Amino acid sequence: MLHYQLSYWERDSFFRDIDVAIIGSGIVGLSAAIHLKEQAPKLKVVVLERGPLPIGASTRNAGFACFGSISELLDDLQHSSLDEVLQLVEKRYRGLQKLRSRYQDTTIGYEALGGYEVFRPTDQTLFEECADKLAHLNEALSLITGSDTYKHQDDQIEAQGLAGVQHLILNQKEGQLHTGKLMHTLLRRAQELEIHCLCGITVTGLDPIGDSVQISTDHGWTINTSRALIATNGFAAHLLPELEVKPARNQVLITKPIPGLSLKGCFHYDRGYVYFRNVGDRILLGGGRNLNPQGEETDVFGYTEQVQNYLLQILAEHIAPAQSTEVDYWWSGIMGVGQQKKPIIDWVNPRTVAAVRLGGMGVALGTEAGEQAAGLLLEG
Numbered sequence: 001m002l003h004y005q006l007s008y009w010e011r012d013s014f015f016r017d018i019d020v021a022i023i024g025s026g027i028v029g030l031s032a033a034i035h036l037k038e039q040a041p042k043l044k045v046v047v048l049e050r051g052p053l054p055i056g057a058s059t060r061n062a063g064f065a066c067f068g069s070i071s072e073l074l075d076d077l078q079h080s081s082l083d084e085v086l087q088l089v090e091k092r093y094r095g096l097q098k099l100r101s102r103y104q105d106t107t108i109g110y111e112a113l114g115g116y117e118v119f120r121p122t123d124q125t126l127f128e129e130c131a132d133k134l135a136h137l138n139e140a141l142s143l144i145t146g147s148d149t150y151k152h153q154d155d156q157i158e159a160q161g162l163a164g165v166q167h168l169i170l171n172q173k174e175g176q177l178h179t180g181k182l183m184h185t186l187l188r189r190a191q192e193l194e195i196h197c198l199c200g201i202t203v204t205g206l207d208p209i210g211d212s213v214q215i216s217t218d219h220g221w222t223i224n225t226s227r228a229l230i231a232t233n234g235f236a237a238h239l240l241p242e243l244e245v246k247p248a249r250n251q252v253l254i255t256k257p258i259p260g261l262s263l264k265g266c267f268h269y270d271r272g273y274v275y276f277r278n279v280g281d282r283i284l285l286g287g288g289r290n291l292n293p294q295g296e297e298t299d300v301f302g303y304t305e306q307v308q309n310y311l312l313q314i315l316a317e318h319i320a321p322a323q324s325t326e327v328d329y330w331w332s333g334i335m336g337v338g339q340q341k342k343p344i345i346d347w348v349n350p351r352t353v354a355a356v357r358l359g360g361m362g363v364a365l366g367t368e369a370g371e372q373a374a375g376l377l378l379e380g
Helices: 008-014 027-039 070-076 082-102 121-145 179-192 233-238 305-319 362-379
Strands: 018-023 045-049 115-119 150-152 167-171 196-199 203-209 212-217 222-230 246-255 266-269 274-279 282-287 327-337 344-349 352-356
Touching: 018 027, 018 212, 027 045, 027 179, 027 352, 027 362, 045 222, 070 082, 070 121, 082 121, 082 362, 115 121, 121 150, 121 167, 179 196, 222 362, 233 246, 233 327, 233 352, 246 305, 274 305, 282 305, 344 362, 352 362
Parallel strands: 018 045, 018 222, 045 196, 115 266, 222 352
Antiparallel strands: 115 167, 150 167, 203 212, 212 222, 246 282, 246 327, 266 274, 274 282, 344 352
C-alpha cells in the first residue's frame, strides 16, 4: 500500500471534527450511521470501508430473510433454554420487520416465498424429531410471529422440481430479498443524511487517547474521532483479537437463467450448511463449509475444489435433476461466527463499541444490531 500524507483540503473537508467513525459499511455499519444521524442530525458521521464495496457478507450473502429453521431451533435448545432461544428468534424476526417497515419491499426486492427445510431419506430421524416438536414450537413462536410458523409441505417436493428429498417443512414467515438492492437503499439513505462513506481505507488499529480515538490506516496516516464503532463482523479479529468471533467462509454459485424454472423460495439443507434459492429464473446455491471446517475458518476470499464439486453434485442430483444447468459464476463471502449465536454489541473500550458476530443472520439482525450499537454511542 502506497503511503502518503493527506492534503490540507482532505483533512479539513473529510477528516476534521469527526464525532463518530464507523469501520465497516455493511448492513450493521450503515444502519448504525443512519440511526445516529436521524437521532442527532448535527453529528459528523464517517463510515470507513476497506473495499470498493462493503465486501464481507453484506453484499455477498444469499439474501435469505430468515430467522430459524426448525432443526436449527431444536439444536439451539440442546445448549440454551427455551426462553434464550425465543429471545434470539424474536430479535431476528423483529429485525426483519423493522427492515421491511423502514424500506419498501419493492425497494429491497423482498418476496414472501417462504423458507423450506429439506430432509433426505437419510435424515429420517432428524425429521421425526422436528415433526414431534412442530406443534410445541408453533405454540411458543406464535407469541412472536402471531400465528403458526411451521407446517409440513411434502406436496411441494415435486412442484419445486426436487429429487432425492423425502420431506419438506415450511417456515411460512420467511422470505428472500435482493442483497444488492438492500445495500443500494442503505447507501442512498446515508447520502441523504450527509453521512460520509469513504472506501479504500483499511483500518489497522484503534487507540483511545484522552477524549478521542486515534484510528491508524494502511495509508500511513491517522484519523481522530470522538467515538468509534467496529462493524467488521467476520474480520473483527484484525482489530479485536480478544473477542470470541471467528471468520467462516461460504462459497456460492449462481446459474445462468433456466427457462421454466419451478424452484421458488429459500431452502435449508444438511442442517443449514447448504442453502439454495431462486433468484428470478436462476438458482443460487452455497455453503458446504462443514466439509472442511478448519479450512473454511478463514477471512481470505477464494474457492476449493472439494466444496465446489460438492455443491455441483447437489445441484445436479437434488435441486435441478431434470433441467440443464450451467454455472454463470462463483463468489465467496465471510461470516462472523462463534460458540454463542448471540451477537456481540458492547463497549470494547471507553470510546469504542463493537457490533459483530452476526452468525449468518446479518439480513435479519443487521438493522437492529446497528441501531442498538448506535444507541450505546449516543448514551455514552
